[in-house]
Amino acid sequence: MQPRNMSMSGAVDLSAVKAAAEAKEKAERARAQRAAQPGGQQAAGAAQLVIDVDEAGFEREVLQRSAEVPVVIDFWAEWCEPCKQLGPLLERLAQEYAGGFVLAKVDVDRNQMLFQQFGVQGIPAVFAVIAGQALPLFQGAAPEAQIRQVLDQLIQAAEQRFGIAGARVEPGQAQPGEQGPPEPPEDPVLAAAHAALDAGDLGGAVQAYRNVLDGDPQNAEARLGLAQAELLGRVQGVDAQRARKDAADRPDDAAAQLVVADLDLVGGHVEDAFGRLVDTVRRCAGEEREQARLRLLELFEVVGPEDPRVTAARGALARVLF
Template sequence: MQPRNMSMSGVVDLAAVKAANEAKQKAEQARAEAARQGGAPAVPADNLVFDVDEAGFETSVLQLASEVPVVVAFWSRRSAQSEQLVQQLAGLAAEYRGRFVLAKVEGESAPMLLQQFAVQGVPAVFAVVAGQALPLFQGVAPEEQVRATLDQLIQVGEERFGLTGIQVADAPAPVDAPAPAGPYDALLDAAMDALNANDFAGAVRAYQNVLADDPANPDAKAGLAQAELLGRVTQLDPQQTRKDAAERPADVPAQIAAAELDLAGGHIEDAFGRLVDTVRVTAGDDRDAARVRLLELFEVVGADDPRVGKARTALARVLF
């Protein structure tokens, strides 16, 4: 259905019709009174869009229309077009911040209003301004055309009826709510406490408990790899480890120990490079042991670290 009546020229009387000059005078008096009392109270942004039925139309639309243009959208749950249009108008109501409000009327539940507004089909959009109903359009329309119609409506409301809109309250600053506790948060916290206390065996047990129920848990997998690494490194003599690695370049356990010492000391690229070189110069079970330990060290550092990606590429080159 194509939009029609994109004009402010037609005016349909309602039972609550008032003369334009009287409406304008009343609006000016209301603003003066509000200013005398310190200004009109701001309304929440959620109040800019609301549902209305026949019983509440007079109080929620006709009375509000003496303060701000009210766009009345007739829609149906059986019409995808009308649902789309209502969503579009609701977004524009939020954007225009109180220069108009949107009243949604589900046509099936309001036959008298459909008759009163002479609605031919949904979606159909009208405006109520100071007790007068103005046909806007029927059917969907491009957003720029809808905006132009709303701008014209706002101009008519202000110039003819003295309606300058309502003040909208700023949204409160979001409060950072604590994230809900996950099913393994307590165990993961206990594991971290154990790591901080250098109780690496206790941390390993806590992470293993999580992985027993959730084998793919990324925090537990990374934590377990870290706890096992630190547990092994604390048993090493750094001087002797480096001496053994320098003297026996093809000795896989010696190279693994030195690589783990490098990693624990923050020398990540050195650790990865050492084990990639070890994979290159070894074969069989020794080669596989170096490769598996390198993959475990990737878990410690984390897959998102660019040094891990670089080392994976280097490992692939020496393997294939």
């Protein structure tokens, strides 16, 4: 197996999968009832890093989840001897990577539509889904070192291209509904950053949030605060009427479009801001295209990864890029 370049080329069209999932709502409800029983799927695995997926639950458990974390799909069958070697290895790596990706296991005997939709030629076969876009990773059992290399590339591509960093968890993290340990006191540096932002001290807030991220790069609260502070700083003193005229007069000027996208977001016009930046990525090339892409990822941070408008914009960005 050769580690793949995470270019997202050859992405699988998942529209038929989505349509089939909607048509199987009854089967999905039955599956959810089975999973909720004692010892069922909902109780398995720390923070649900390994899940069993069928056609009915594919949209929710894979497509929607892929907007927040890379999803690795393991196509397997009970009669497949190589599957019995690869499956436990992937499950162990899912726990070790602690939220860097989610492993979705698909039994091909029970989910023929998914097997055919992905064009699987033989099993075991491993695919990934990022921001609703699927790509093949490898087929057959492979050495652990090579699998790690592929996973590392996948996680890096998801974060750099789409701003999807997953949700890191600690081993043995409490399941939903369980009583966990008391929350630690708030970081005083983070508290100071919040106070500066509330007081309108945008420069102080930016620096304080950066100080937090220097020590904890995955701190979601600090990343959100920094994105908000930087956004507000960029629109301070901007003549909105003139900025909008400049953007209308120069549709291929990336800098002009970025200013108006910021104004749209601050004004609550989220979809307009996202659409403008996706269109700018499509129109531009080189450094300007990269600036528009990065600004779009920054605005995703402000709105929040779970917002359906972010999910839709991630898909639009993927279609423009690949």
